[in-house]
Amino acid sequence: MGQPVANGAATAPTLGKAMLNKYARAFFTRVLTPFAAFLIRRGVSPDTVTFIGTAGVVAGALVFYPRGEFFWGTVVITLFVFSDLVDGNMARQLGRSSRWGAFLDSTLDRVADGAIFGGFALWYAGRGDDNVLCAVTLFCLASGQVVSYTKARGEAIGLPVAVNGLVERAERLVISLVAAGFAGLHKFGVPGIDVLLPIALWIVAVGSLVTLVQRVVTVRRESEEADQEAAREAPQQSETAS
Numbered sequence: 606m607g608q609p610v611a612n613g614a615a616t617a618p619t620l621g622k623a624m625l626n627k628y629a630r631a632f633f634t635r636v637l638t639p640f641a642a643f644l645i646r647r648g649v650s651p652d653t654v655t656f657i658g659t660a661g662v663v664a665g666a667l668v669f670y671p672r673g674e675f676f677w678g679t680v681v682i683t684l685f686v687f688s689d690l691v692d693g694n695m696a697r698q699l700g701r702s703s704r705w706g707a708f709l710d711s712t713l714d715r716v717a718d719g720a721i722f723g724g725f726a727l728w729y730a731g732r733g734d735d736n737v738l739c740a741v742t743l744f745c746l747a748s749g750q751v752v753s754y755t756k757a758r759g760e761a762i763g764l765p766v767a768v769n770g771l772v773e774r775a776e777r778l779v780i781s782l783v784a785a786g787f788a789g790l791h792k793f794g795v796p797g798i799d800v801l802l803p804i805a806l807w808i809v810a811v812g813s814l815v816t817l818v819q820r821v822v823t824v825r826r827e828s829e830e831a832d833q834e835a836a837r838e839a840p841q842q843s844e845t846a847s
């Protein structure tokens with residue numbers, strides 16, 4: 606989120622970036638920039654794209670996934686999820702990247718993620734009938750939200766949080782959605798392929814846990830360094846004042 610950018614190209618420090626955000630974002634920025642420019646010419650605002658994209662993801666996840674329609678759910682979600690890359694691109698082309706936009710983008714990311722993993726959980730709690738996978742899915746949902754929270758809270762207390770970790774949002778989505786899309790082919794007669802979704806959910810669960818530990822350790826180190834720095838500066842300031 607929120608990286609400083611110019612002409613649609615990310616210029617943020619890449620320290621600690623996970624693989625997709627580091628490499629795929631640049632590619633999709635190039636691909637999606639003409640489409641973002643087209644929407645701007647049609648008078649569409651970045652906020653509209655953010656809202657419509659989220660609504661599409663939520664609808665795709667909650668209409669199809671609880672019924673076990675993983676292929677069609679993933680198709681609908683995939684059509685809308687790239688709006689998350691288009692809205693920021695539009696804001697940057699317009700020179701209108703704003704704090705409000707950053708807040709809206711991140712907040713609605715959490716809503717979309719909740720719907721995707723909530724849709725899987727509803728399936729396993731219902732006709733999918735698997736308590737263990739329901740629990741793993743709920744862990745994916747909760748840990749993904751906490752992983753994002755660690756960064757937001759760390760940054761809110763003035764720390765750089767200079768690590769993104771092993772599995773950030775793009776990885777969580779790509780692993781889960783690609784697996785769900787292929788697993789959905791089971792309904793079209795492809796045998797055995799439905800096992801991909803449970804495998805993906807376990808990978809996302811373990812990866813999110815590792816990422817959470819990476820971020821907590823980083824915030825602890827950064828906050829200790831910041832507190833020590835503040836303690837060193839405090840006596841100097843009182844000497845200057847007296």
Ligand SMILES: CCCCCCCC/C=C\CCCCCCCC(=O)OC[C@H](COP(=O)(O)O[C@@H]1[C@H](O)[C@H](OP(=O)(O)O)[C@@H](O)[C@H](O)[C@H]1O)OC(=O)CCCCCCC/C=C\CCCCCCCC
Binds near residue numbers: 683686687710774786
């Ligand atoms: C046989 C047929 C099967 C059909 C299968 C169809 C499969 C298609 C499947 C999936 C496509 C999935 C695409 C997912 C794309 C995700 C794009 C996206 O939204 O990325 C968002 C991400 C982060 O954006 P932000 O910076 O706006 O968000 C920040 C983030 O949420 C932070 O969270 P944290 O990481 O901390 O947990 C928050 O902290 C922060 O607040 C928030 O603002 O954007 C990126 O990272 C950019 C990279 C995107 C890379 C997309 C790669 C897509 C790659 C491949 C998809 C195609 C796969 C096709 C398979 C086809 C098989 C037939």
Ligand SMILES: Nc1ccn([C@@H]2O[C@H](COP(=O)(O)O)[C@@H](O)[C@H]2O)c(=O)n1
Binds near residue numbers: 652696
């Ligand atoms: N409605 C919006 C959405 C996003 N922004 C800005 O873009 C940044 C996120 O970029 P992505 O490529 O990850 O979408 C966000 O931090 C905002 O600066 C906006 O202004 N308005």
Ligand SMILES: [Mg+2]
Binds near residue numbers: 690693
């Ligand atoms: Mg976005």
Ligand SMILES: [Mg+2]
Binds near residue numbers: 606689710711714
């Ligand atoms: Mg986003």
